[in-house]
Amino acid sequence: MDLCICDLPREKTGTLNIPTDTKMIVPGRIHHCIGCFGCWIKTPGECVIHDGYEDMGKLFAHAERVTVISECCYGGYSPFVKNVFDRSIGYISPNFRIVNGEMHHRCRYARRFRMRVLFYGDTTEDERETARAVVKANGVNFYFDIEDIRFAADSGEIAL
Amino acid sequence: MKAVIFNATPKTRESASSVIARELADMLNGYGVVTDTVTVRTPEMPPDIADTATEAWIFIFPLYADALPSHLVSVLRQMEKTGTAKPVRVYGIVNCGFYEGRQNRLALDILKHWCGRAGHSYCGGIGIGSGGMYQDIRDVPPGKGPKKTAGKVLAGFAETIARGKETENIFTQMDFPRFLYKLMAETGWKIQIRRNGLKIKDLNRRL
Numbered sequence: 001m002d003l004c005i006c007d008l009p010r011e012k013t014g015t016l017n018i019p020t021d022t023k024m025i026v027p028g029r030i031h032h033c034i035g036c037f038g039c040w041i042k043t044p045g046e047c048v049i050h051d052g053y054e055d056m057g058k059l060f061a062h063a064e065r066v067t068v069i070s071e072c073c074y075g076g077y078s079p080f081v082k083n084v085f086d087r088s089i090g091y092i093s094p095n096f097r098i099v100n101g102e103m104h105h106r107c108r109y110a111r112r113f114r115m116r117v118l119f120y121g122d123t124t125e126d127e128r129e130t131a132r133a134v135v136k137a138n139g140v141n142f143y144f145d146i147e148d149i150r151f152a153a154d155s156g157e158i159a160l
Numbered sequence: 161m162k163a164v165i166f167n168a169t170p171k172t173r174e175s176a177s178s179v180i181a182r183e184l185a186d187m188l189n190g191y192g193v194v195t196d197t198v199t200v201r202t203p204e205m206p207p208d209i210a211d212t213a214t215e216a217w218i219f220i221f222p223l224y225a226d227a228l229p230s231h232l233v234s235v236l237r238q239m240e241k242t243g244t245a246k247p248v249r250v251y252g253i254v255n256c257g258f259y260e261g262r263q264n265r266l267a268l269d270i271l272k273h274w275c276g277r278a279g280h281s282y283c284g285g286i287g288i289g290s291g292g293m294y295q296d297i298r299d300v301p302p303g304k305g306p307k308k309t310a311g312k313v314l315a316g317f318a319e320t321i322a323r324g325k326e327t328e329n330i331f332t333q334m335d336f337p338r339f340l341y342k343l344m345a346e347t348g349w350k351i352q353i354r355r356n357g358l359k360i361k362d363l364n365r366r367l
Binding site: 036044098 | 169170171172203222224225227229231233234236237258259260262266269270273274276277338342345346349352353358364365366367
């Protein structure tokens with residue numbers, strides 16, 4: 001399964017030529033993560049907030065490739081895309097391991113998926129550098145391999 | 161001088177960010193700085209932030225997925241669009257559950273980039289690691305025990321803020337062995353999942 005996390009409204013995703021069998025995660029009434037760790041100690045692997053975005057960990061677990069389309073906000077993801085990532089930590093284990101001298105979470109699933117991130121919006125070189133570093137850091141913590149990180153001046157210039 | 165401390169933990173109960181906010185407020189008050197602590201728990205911008213008497217904003221928050229929690233990104237966007245009567249000096253304190261304080265560096269970079277967009281001056285930050293135990297040792301005075309180094313860093317940071325100065329980002333963690341921190345954290349997860357009626361092996365349940 002391919003997954004696409006996109007902060008554009010659904011009506012604007014039609015021009016992106018996203019394959020029809022791609023599972024789309026688009027903006028809706030999403031609650032923000034409240035830091036309860038329920039996805040680790042109450043309903044392991046699944047967020048306890050049932051608003052339609054509680055299955056992100058499971059979706060990552062079954063995804064071959066994830067495409068993120070996000071406005072670049074100050075060198076990070078847009079609030080919606082960041083919210084989806086915050087709500088996805090059930091994908092990883094609460095336990096730790098040491099990687100390259102740093103503490104990180106262990107994986108819950110013995111697998112990796114491919115990730116491509118398409119940022120759009122006005123960005124500075126410093127912001128782009130930070131955004132690339134954030135995706136790389138996410139790759140370590142969420143166990144994905146980065147396929148591509150790209151930047152477009154605006155959402156109309158996004159090319160998959 | 162007046163400073164506003166934004167405590168941006170989404171948690172309703174006491175957290176590492178709350179404890180750090182309180183400790184910093186006490187230190188700033190000791191320098192004669194008037195502080196106002198504003199809780200930022202939701203994606204809505206707090207009211208009345210455009211106080212022209214305020215000279216410094218200090219954002220204190222937990223690291224979420226290598227960056228800022230999403231609700232804080234929402235609030236920062238609103239603050240950027242709304243603006244304030246005059247630029248302020250902005251400082252950041254990020255804490256993370258990982259042992260190493262350096263893992264907070266990207267969150268501070270994002271805060272710095274926000275300052276560039278919003279017309280404020282980024283004046284430095286602290287990244288605190290092993291934040292998972294900060295709340296547990298909330299009664300240990302800064303500068304003592306496991307908070308020996310972090311407390312001194314926080315005190316120096318408070319002086320920097322009070323004097324209106326800038327600093328490089330500083331990264332620190334609890335004075336506590338990493339292997340013990342890891343062991344205690346993992347033991348904590350086991351205790352908590354059993355309290356919820358599940359088995360220890362459920363910590364690694366696959367869906």
